[in-house]
Amino acid sequence: MKTQLDISKLLDTEKIQNELDFERALIAERKLRILSKEDPKYKFIRKKLRDLIEDYENKNWSKSSRITSKKIQESDLAEFIAEKERQFIQRRKELIRKKLKNLNLTQENLATILGHNSKSYMSELMNGISPFTLKDLIVINRVFKIELTDLVPTFLNQTERENIIKSFQKLDNPKLKLKKEDFEIA
Numbered sequence: 001m002k003t004q005l006d007i008s009k010l011l012d013t014e015k016i017q018n019e020l021d022f023e024r025a026l027i028a029e030r031k032l033r034i035l036s037k038e039d040p041k042y043k044f045i046r047k048k049l050r051d052l053i054e055d056y057e058n059k060n061w062s063k064s065s066r067i068t069s070k071k072i073q074e075s076d077l078a079e080f081i082a083e084k085e086r087q088f089i090q091r092r093k094e095l096i097r098k099k100l101k102n103l104n105l106t107q108e109n110l111a112t113i114l115g116h117n118s119k120s121y122m123s124e125l126m127n128g129i130s131p132f133t134l135k136d137l138i139v140i141n142r143v144f145k146i147e148l149t150d151l152v153p154t155f156l157n158q159t160e161r162e163n164i165i166k167s168f169q170k171l172d173n174p175k176l177k178l179k180k181e182d183f184e185i186a
Contacts, residue, residue: 006131007032011048016056019075023082025053031127039120081155088153089128095151096126099144114139 007028016022029049036042059065100110111122114136124130132140137151156164168176 007045007049007129010052011045014052016052019060019078020081022053022056022060023075023078024085025049025056027082027086028129029053031129035120035123035127035129038123041120084155085153086128092151093126093128095146096140096144099146103144110140113143 010016010021010025016025029046032042032046032049036046060071061067096110097107100106107122107126108119111117111119114122116122116125121130125132125136132151134152137148140146141148141151165178168178
């Protein structure tokens with residue numbers, strides 16, 4: 001399940017595919033602006049991402065493109081989801097940093113524990129520029145006793161929610177019940 005943007009994959013495909021990835025790219029571009037002050041290698045990545053954002057905007061949001069109310073609703077939902085993901089990543093970062101501080105450890109120490117040898121890559125993970133692997137999150141859970149629900153996003157995207165609801169309707173099993181909050185974005 002994709003719950004955050006993987007910039008390296010986006011840059012490899014050289015195209016933003018949808019509104020949610022567009023909103024995620026906007027958030028990542030802002031984070032890269034900050035990271036590029038610490039490490040100049042991010043300036044190039046930020047420039048490439050900015051070009052993809054501009055290309056998507058020109059194709060989908062220019063005066064010549066057809067902007068419908070459905071498209072605006074899709075954009076609003078994508079913005080909402082991307083912001084919730086950003087907040088989740090920020091809370092996770094704060095929890096990890098707090099645990100590190102309590103143990104007198106640094107992000108570099110965490111990188112060593114996780115088997116990563118790059119300080120800048122660890123910064124990418126912490127800031128949501130690159131996604132943690134499931135193994136990384138399990139190690140953080142076990143070593144630092146941070147709940148998995150605080151490390152792994154548990155919300156589903158719109159398509160996945162709709163597919164599950166359709167499956168429930170198709171199964172028509174009275175023992176399977178859904179509540180609205182089961183599929184709300186936390």
